[in-house]
Amino acid sequence: MEIKKKDIRALTKEQLRNFFVEQGDKAFRGNQVYEWLWQKSAHDFDAMTNISKETRKMLEDNFVINHIRVDQMQRSSDGTIKNAVRLHDGLVVESVLIPTETRTTACVSSQVGCSLDCRFCATARLKRMRNLNPDEIYDQVVAIDNESRLYFDRPLSNIVFMGMGEPLMNYNNVLKAIDKITSPEGLGMSPKRIVVSTSGVPKIIKKMADEEVKFGLAVSLHSAIDEVRTSIMPFNATFPLKDLREALEYWYSKTKNRITYEYVVWKGINDTQEAADALVKFCKFAPSKVNIIEYNPIDNGEFQQAPNSAIEMYQNTLERNGITVTIRRSRGKDIDAACGQLANKS
Ligand code: SF4
Numbered sequence: 001m002e003i004k005k006k007d008i009r010a011l012t013k014e015q016l017r018n019f020f021v022e023q024g025d026k027a028f029r030g031n032q033v034y035e036w037l038w039q040k041s042a043h044d045f046d047a048m049t050n051i052s053k054e055t056r057k058m059l060e061d062n063f064v065i066n067h068i069r070v071d072q073m074q075r076s077s078d079g080t081i082k083n084a085v086r087l088h089d090g091l092v093v094e095s096v097l098i099p100t101e102t103r104t105t106a107c108v109s110s111q112v113g114c115s116l117d118c119r120f121c122a123t124a125r126l127k128r129m130r131n132l133n134p135d136e137i138y139d140q141v142v143a144i145d146n147e148s149r150l151y152f153d154r155p156l157s158n159i160v161f162m163g164m165g166e167p168l169m170n171y172n173n174v175l176k177a178i179d180k181i182t183s184p185e186g187l188g189m190s191p192k193r194i195v196v197s198t199s200g201v202p203k204i205i206k207k208m209a210d211e212e213v214k215f216g217l218a219v220s221l222h223s224a225i226d227e228v229r230t231s232i233m234p235f236n237a238t239f240p241l242k243d244l245r246e247a248l249e250y251w252y253s254k255t256k257n258r259i260t261y262e263y264v265v266w267k268g269i270n271d272t273q274e275a276a277d278a279l280v281k282f283c284k285f286a287p288s289k290v291n292i293i294e295y296n297p298i299d300n301g302e303f304q305q306a307p308n309s310a311i312e313m314y315q316n317t318l319e320r321n322g323i324t325v326t327i328r329r330s331r332g333k334d335i336d337a338a339c340g341q342l343a344n345k346s
Helices: 013-022 027-037 053-062 134-152 167-182 202-210 226-232 241-255 273-283 308-320
Strands: 069-075 081-086 092-099 104-107 158-161 194-198 216-220 259-263 288-293 324-328
Touching (some): 013 027, 081 134, 092 134, 167 194, 167 202, 194 202, 202 241, 216 241, 241 259, 273 308, 288 308, 308 324
Parallel strands (some): 194 216, 216 259, 259 288, 288 324
Antiparallel strands (some): 069 081, 081 092, 092 104
């Protein structure tokens, strides 16, 4: 009978050190292997050249390294790169590298499919199959960091959790991945360069505030009117705006971090002055910033980008009320890598 080998990256550094002591080796060997697994992102035990052949064989007999594999990489005419990433069990997620003049941002996935059901989103059409493990999230970041060095001659500078899945529905694993990404024993990135983007799960936002996390928070709001929001993001019926606002107020009182709202303006859905006024009212309780994001239609259905006049109306209304607003043009449209388009089509 074949023995199921353990995923070695599920072990903490301490557990790895103890494993070596139990094998009659030195605890220090655990540090060496840990460094290979995380800082050096080794894909197999044979790459661990400062570990003896016998020890590598022993590791091979007991463990696996469930590294992701970039199955397909597509490059957009604007420089954006989309990776189709195969996981150890054959499932696929996508992650995106977005280059600008000064930054390279990785947009990473946190679930295979999504637990939520936003009606404008391509990922929502894939049912949630499972959460990603911390190492699968970490590996997506490493893959993009390597691509950034290779194609843009600079390391990755920022990370947004805005790919497939709702990160707060896989909170523990996302947190563990961020710990590794920010640890000097991992990638050593500053948490200030990481933003977790959520559709708004009030209980977890409060938990994050209590845990005093150091990364940024962005909320995909899209409407500050309950009726409208529920019609486009049905889970809003369970987590209404009142609860979201209360959680965000709590977040701000604890972290004093400005809140970013992601907002798409759709023709005939939220392109009215009344909708923009509701957004101003919602934003007012704490310092906030609104990113108005260009929409990429996923079909010819009811969700279509509003005309420029509606975007300008939003911009004027927000600025008049002292709220910072940026307009984000979409990137990577030609390879289905833009916001809301990730659906394993490649
Ligand atoms: S927008 Fe985000 S939370 Fe909503 S279904 Fe798509 S991936 Fe999930």
